[in-house]
Amino acid sequence: MAKTAQGSSASAPESSLATDAHATDPALLRDHSQLKSYKTSRFEYPEIRVFFRQHVKADQLPKKPAPLPLLVCVPGLGGSVAQFHPLLRSLVDLAPCLAIDWPGGGRSRFAPTQWEAYTSAALMELLEVVIEDHRDKEHGQGVVLIAHSMGTILSAGLANPKLPHKTSLAKHVVGLVAICPVSGPMEESKAKLVKRLFWIPGWVFNLWRMWDGRGGPNSASVARFVGEGAPAELKLMQHRYNRQSLTPVWRRMAYGALPARFEDGKPVGGIPGPEAWAGLNIPVFLIGGEKDNVTPPKEVDKIVKAFHSLDDSMAHDEAQIPIVSELDSPASVNGSTQLDADANDNINGLSAEDAEDSDANGPSTPVEYPPDLPPQSQHPLRAVRSIILTGAAANHTLLYSPRTVRALAGLVSDFLTDHITQRLSLAWQLQHLSREGKWDVKNLLKWQGVKPVSEPIGPSNNPVFRVTKTLREADDVHCPAVFADNWGHAIKDVIDISKDQPVYDPRGLERRGIHYHKFPTVSKIPPEAETVDQFIKLVDSIREAQRERAAAEGWSGPEQCVVGVHCHYGYNRSGYFVVCYLVEKCGFALADAIEAFKTARPNGIRHSHFLDKLYMRYDLEERPVEN
Structure with missing residues (x-):
């Protein structure tokens, strides 16, 4: 269980050159964050930064068959809750939202310091414990994982009930949104080479990071993420995130993501493999960027292939296919789309609602939903949707770039409504509560x-x-x-x-x-x-x-x-x-x-x-x- 600790901070303008995560926290994060201590089966993590904001009308919205799902944001390697802030500004109006800074990342304290506490398995267990601490278990609340970069493969492992878990959380995950996703561990030869790099002392690695970061917002370390022609605001933001990513923490998480060994060419330990994606029995949305140099768009193709690899075997074993009536869930749709993200927060040639085929049910259409309560399945149909954003802005900063976040928020919102539950439409919530005289x-x-x-x-x-x-x-x-x-x-x-x-x-x-x-x-x-x-x-x-x-x-x-x-x-x-x-x-x-x-x-x-x-x-x- 969790113990609450003090977690306040001073605010500062977003454009500040300050790199202190406390000082640069936006008001939304600052007002709804705490520092909490969590104990897993092996480690105790003191002062984990936890952002949680309940839906403002949670008590007035229906709880049968379950409350609105809990939306959980999962950062990647070196990432933080702050990177989700632009997306959270939209999500908090739809449903309760939860996010954490990994130990030593963002505002969380770097403790414990043992390398074993930063393996992928250890971090996944920590995330399970935090989610279960906030999930409305009494009313059977479901969970939607919204992850970035390495957080996507950790989330896939967390959502796969066939993998070992310390809690029953996997049974309650009802959807996964993977932004700039990772398909699985690197191949054996590359993994062994990368492992040798960890023989280099930490202080040497830190010197390299300082050299790579020369020029601050205009450094090579920033350009690697933001690409060419990035606006000054994004460069400044990425520079701050790079500075907030501590070398000893990054090294532990990166090393913990590598396979401990290989047996017959198959990785053992580290981040889950493609089988984690293949075994998912929930709606999955993959969003990649054409110019992403960190997690290239071919990762999306690998995941889609892995996801479909289970289709044939499931077709031969009908007992494995969940029986879901048409009224229980939106129709299952497997599809891939390529969209162009331009410099003005738009998707050229195809609007977000057209991409999702949902313009007829736009949020301002008075007849979007019937006056009765739309269904909410506790087991939405298995489906995969993939979208590759194109253009110079479509890189690893999709999550927080001013050029892409509007399109991203729209795509995520449509996916949640179309594939998880129509009750995640803010338009439906407003109309429902207005009819009930509650909002x-x-x-x-x-x-x-x-x-x-x-x-x-x-x-x-x-x-x-x-x-x-x-x-x-x-x-x-x-x-x-x-x-x-x-x-x-x-x-x-x-x-x-x-x-x-x-x-x-x-x-x-x-x-x-x-x-x-x-x-x-x-x-x-x-x-x-x-x-x-x-x-x-x-x-x-x-x-x-x-x-x-x-x-x-x-x-x-x-x-x-x-x-x-x-x-x-x-x-x-x-x-x-x-x-x-x-x-x-x-x-x-x-x-x-x-x-x-x-x-x-x-x-x-x-x-x-x-x-x-x-x-x-x-x-x-x-x-x-x-x-």
Whole structure:
């Protein structure tokens, strides 16, 4: 069992050159992480960083035949929970999420130090124990493993009930998403050669890493992962991850992944082999990158071949084939797709929903699911789907690259809905809870009386914003689908500054080319100076990206494309941020900026303390005296 330890940290901007994992933790990870101690059959691991966030409406969603599956993120060699942050921002709205830093990685303490504690078998057992500590065993909760790099083969071994395990977890794994997957151990000759390299003392290896890392974000060690033409933001991120990967930890995990020996040419020990993939009886989604130099796309082909190697034997032994009715699970689909990931977070030539054949059931379609409860099978049909993203951005950073993470999140979301359970659709959850009166806007009548979208705000020849009220999934007028149809030509990005999870599915915007950005703030309190600065930087980055998107996608009238901003009703917080931007970036005088917002959004900023704070921020002497 687990013992809770203190696990707080200070925050720092993502662009910081700091390499301390505590200091660079994003707010989502920082607010939902603990340092915990776990004991396996052989080792005790003190201070393992565990990220866990329960679904915000878990208590109101149905638990029969089981709760929503627990989504578990599994890092690779030298990886960390932080690498999953861009994906987790989407996943936490769908289901409960769990992730850990391996011992000595990320924020976890490097202990114990014995090499045996870092073998693949030892790490798999640790992961089993952590998952079982968080899985709702009482209600039979299933688990979906979402893994990256070496974490994918460890997850395959964890999910295969035919391999030895210390717990019964394998029986409850209902799906596996493998990003940049590993098919199995390297061949004997290469493995023996690599093993000899571990005779080199650790301090020598560390010197080589320092030499390889010369140039920091522009070093060869970073380029190996991010490829050519990578944006500065990604280079900086990869540099930080490389620095956070400690040499003694990397050496132990890498050595522990190698076979202990070979018997008749077959590996013994180390990471599981292709048979781990072949023996899986669950839906599997393989996502590779054409330019991945670490785990090349041929690994996907090997896994698909291994997965299908069991088909013939299963065909001759019907007793091994699970009997699953059409109502118990989505149809089994085995397929491979090749998609192109471009520099603007899109998949060229084929949208994510087209790739998954699911546009008809998009998250904003009012008739996506029948009003009754969609089925949730505890044993989804065995299936394999593979996708190779192409283009310069399709490399080992698929998981966290700004250029690919939107497409990746969409593909993963569609797979979870199509192959695991339709209840993992945020659109269905919102519609279900809205019908039950358990999740909706705070005051529906007041919300319905507010104009959905403001007039353009900013310089007359180059407006910057349109402020909106929050969208509502169950609404016929202001839901993502209708909003995109009416405003998608002008509003290309939406910034959601509400603190809570929105009452609409952001994928409904993303599918239709409108990028969604979550920037949570507290209601009724004027934002602090640091928060305003971060908002301004976000808007600047969005506007720059819009210029690139306009050229790449051939927008008509790109100069009239604006950024949508909403809180709940679109008055006080939204108005405060918009006014600050007009003053600091567009040259407006404070009084003119306040009036411009009020003209575009009649009644303007309603709370006087927001106006007071604006005058204190910019010009105390200009504040008019009210009679």
